Amino acid sequence: MSTTVRTRFAPSPTGGLHLGGVRTALFSYLFAKKHGGQFVLRIEDTDQNRYVPGAEQYIIDCLEWCGISPDEGPHREGPYAPYRQSERKASYKDYALQLVENGFAYYAFDTPAELEAMREALRSEQNPSPQYDHHTRMQMRNSLSLPAHETQALLEAQMPYVIRIKMPANESIAFQDMIRGEIHNDSNLVDDKVLLKADGMPTYHLAVVVDDYLMKITHAFRGEEWLPSAPVHIKLWEYLGWKNEMPQWAHLPLILKPDGHGKLSKRDGDRLGFPVFAMDWLDPKTEEITKGFKELGFLPEAFINLLALLGWHSGEEQEVFNKAELIQHFSMERVHKGGAKFDYEKAKWFNHEWIKKLDSHDLCERVMQLWQSNGFTTAQPDYISKVVSLVKDRCTLLNDFYSQSIYLFESPASFDLEAIRPKWNDDKQAFFMAWMPILQTLNDWTLGSIETSFKDLATTLNCKAGELQLPLRIMLVGAKHGIGVFQIAEMIGKENTLQRIQKVLAQLAN
RNA sequence: GCCGCGUUGGUCAAUCGGUUAAGACGCCUCCCUUUCACGGAGGAAUGACGAGUUCGACUCUCGUACGUGGUACCA
DSSP: OOOOOEEEEOOOOSSBBHHHHHHHHHHHHHHHHHTTTEEEEOOOOTTTTTTTTTTHHHHHHHHHHHHHOSSBBBBBBTOOOOGGGGGHHHHHHHHHHHHHHHTEEEOOOHHHHHHHHHHHHOOSSSSSSOOOOOOOOGGGGTTTOHHHHHHHHHTTTTOOEEEEOOOOOOOOEEEETTEEOOOOOOEEEEEEEEEOTTSOOOOOOHHHHHHHTTTTTOEEEGGGGGGGGHHHHHHHHHHHGGGGOOOOEEEEOOOOSSSSSOOOHHHHHHHHTSSBBBSSOOTTTTEEEEOOOTTTOOOHHHHHHHHTTTTTTOSSSOOOEEEEEEHHOOOOOBOOSSSSEEEEEHHHHHHHHHHHHHHHHHHHHHHHHHHTTOOOSSSOHHHHHHHHHGGHHHHHHHHHHHHGGGGSOOOOSSOOGGGTGGOOHHHHHHHHHHHHHHHHHSSSSHHHHHHHHHHHHHHHHHTHHHHHHHHHHHHHHHSSSSOOOOHHHHHOOOOOOHHHHHHHHHHHHH
């Protein structure tokens, strides 16, 4: 018997991947890798009404970008293929029938209208959502309430049916959750969930149990929203005779909206101005684009780092972890029980830390790649490399590199003259007029000598060097920001420096 | 309504019966810098409430409140 850890991520490709989903995948991945096991991707794609084409590939792409690609899944060969629920359709029915045969499930012929009628009849203030359960099932049209020959007749007449689990009465269903410990449920309060739909497709409940069994999953991670249906799954494992192979469960806490309440959803991102998807998602049905962390300039390292710290904590002071460190430090005991509100400010801080932490060659590669894809490719790689290391401290997102360094590549489109004018005078004009020829003849074009010539001249002309620096900055950058002025002059070279000074001097004269 | 899960500053959170209740983000002040940042120093800000157990409770138990999830032929 194998003891290899096998975790799985079972997303539904109905709308893409939001933060909660990626985090489930991440924790599954970290746990599997920590124990030298495999991480399996299993696609939940049998809801034809909601299926979104392209979503599966999108999920695979997101996981790859995050650096947590599954070892097995629809994107690659694996011993338990196929990994798409839709392609496993045939086998689920057999298991459902096996359950019926053993008395753990039954055929139900009720039409949607009949179901609605039952709910309507039983609905009250005390019970706003009546269930199909051991209280009501004998009043419904199913193989439990009908005589055997009638059931047989309906079946032969091809009457549409679903298969429902027969939840036992008066039983305490308990299971062990890796995060929450022992959890109890009263079987009387669990309804007879549909296992096989009228179209022959399994519901999640049946499919996930069958697949986890067949794929030999040892540890199942999912969101806390699945906790209420866990007792159904527990009984299924038991009824199918696989109790000893049941995986360990881990129900991850929810990621909540940063402001109000509730689970974080796609709409919150639009509303509050931050991404909730890993990468840009173009919904083929609505043609709507949802912005992703990647496109907004997040590094995948930072993304998984911030996600890992949302609901998990190492217990030590370290907060910035690379993937290897996450794997090493990760432990289920330190996963939180309570939901965590997402904080975009902290998310950006993580990215900033990662920009500073990244090897400068690596960082430069990524910046160049980004610029290339945006059609901005001007300078030589070694110049860009120098620029990147000079400005990286002031960049929070990868996209900031453009705005933070554009003045090192081209002359500013406009100059903030209003920042200079109030204190501009003839002395300052005279200073720059005198400085230009000095620069012109400066042989050693380095930060140090440029600065020395600037300060020496200021002393000679009895000007305050400090007061001249802001005008010079405006001349070179166009605005009140950027790296050291003399550094800028050195970077852009003598010709550009003189040109920009002249340009502003001319504009000030008008 | 019922059931499940949860609750330490604005946010992420440490603590696993005895601490001045860490740290980080954000915010504020100062320093550095005659730009914007980075960096450095400091500050404000936390145990939902009520009982009980105990010499002692943020920590254990119970209750209440609040939050959140579920209550579908959706996942």
